[in-house]
Amino acid sequence: MTTKSLDLDPKGKIKVRYFRLRNRLKEKAGTGQSREPGKFAMKALEQAMAELDKFADDYPDWVQGQVRELYDLFRKAKDKDESRRAIEFKRLNEIAHDMRGQGGTFGYPLVTTVADSLYKLTVTRALTSESHLEIVKSHIDTMNAVIKERVEGDGGLMGRELLTALEKAIEKFS
Numbered sequence: 378m379t380t381k382s383l384d385l386d387p388k389g390k391i392k393v394r395y396f397r398l399r400n401r402l403k404e405k406a407g408t409g410q411s412r413e414p415g416k417f418a419m420k421a422l423e424q425a426m427a428e429l430d431k432f433a434d435d436y437p438d439w440v441q442g443q444v445r446e447l448y449d450l451f452r453k454a455k456d457k458d459e460s461r462r463a464i465e466f467k468r469l470n471e472i473a474h475d476m477r478g479q480g481g482t483f484g485y486p487l488v489t490t491v492a493d494s495l496y497k498l499t500v501t502r503a504l505t506s507e508s509h510l511e512i513v514k515s516h517i518d519t520m521n522a523v524i525k526e527r528v529e530g531d532g533g534l535m536g537r538e539l540l541t542a543l544e545k546a547i548e549k550f551s
Contacts, residue, residue, distance in 0.1 A: 429482070436483035437524050443472055444524060447517045454510055462505040469513060470499035476520070487523045487532050491516055491543065508550040515546035 447469060454465035473496035480488030495516040498504065519539050522528070528535055 433483040436479070436485065437527055440476065440479065440485075440488070440524055443476060444517065444521050447472055447520075451510065451514050451517060454505070454513075459505050459507070462510075466499050466505055470496060473499060473516075484529045485523060486530065487528055487536050487539065488520055490540070491519045491523070494543070495520075511550045512547055515543055515550075519543045 450465045450469050450472075454462040454469075457465070473492045476492035477489050477496055480486055480490075480492060495513065498509065498512060498516070519542070522539055523532070523536075526535065528539070530536075532539065
C-alpha cells in the first residue's frame with residue numbers, strides 16, 4: 378500500500394512523500410497456524426478436510442430438502458399464469474446458485490453441472506413459459522436422480538445417461 382503526504386515547502390511548492398508499507402499478507406495467512414510465515418499447519422488443514430468429509434457423508438440427505446423445495450416451487454409456478462411466475466423463478470435461481478457451489482465440494486459434480494444449467498436458465502426472469510417450466514422440471518428430476526442414486530464423481534455411464542436425457546429434454550422444450 379502506498380500512502381501520499383502533501384506538504385508545502387517554504388517556497389509554496391508541494392512536496393510529495395511516499396510511504397511503502399511492507400506486504401504482510403503471506404505472514405497473516407499463516408498466523409496462528411504455523412510458526413513459519415506463509416505456511417499453513419498440516420494439522421489444521423487435515424482437521425478442516427475431516428470436517429468437510431463429515432458434511433459430504435450427509436450431503437445427499439440434506440440436499441434432498443433443497444430438491445423438495447425446487448419441486449414445490451415448480452408446482453406453484455405451474456399453477457400460476459405465465460406472467461405471475463417471477464417470484465418462483467427468482468427462488469429457483471437462488472437455490473440453483475447455492476447448489477452449484479455445493480455439489481462439487483461434497484463429491485457430486487453432476488449436481489453442480491445441472492444446478493449451473495438451471496441457474497443460467499432461471500437468471501432471466503422473462504423466460505417463464507410452459508416450455509421453460511418443463512425444462513426446469515427436467516433439471517430438478519436430473520438432480521433428484523443424482524442424489525437418490527448417490528451418483529458421485531462424474532457418475533460414469535449413469536452420469537452420462539442422465540446428462541444426455543437432460544440435454545434431450547432441453548432440446549424438446551426449447
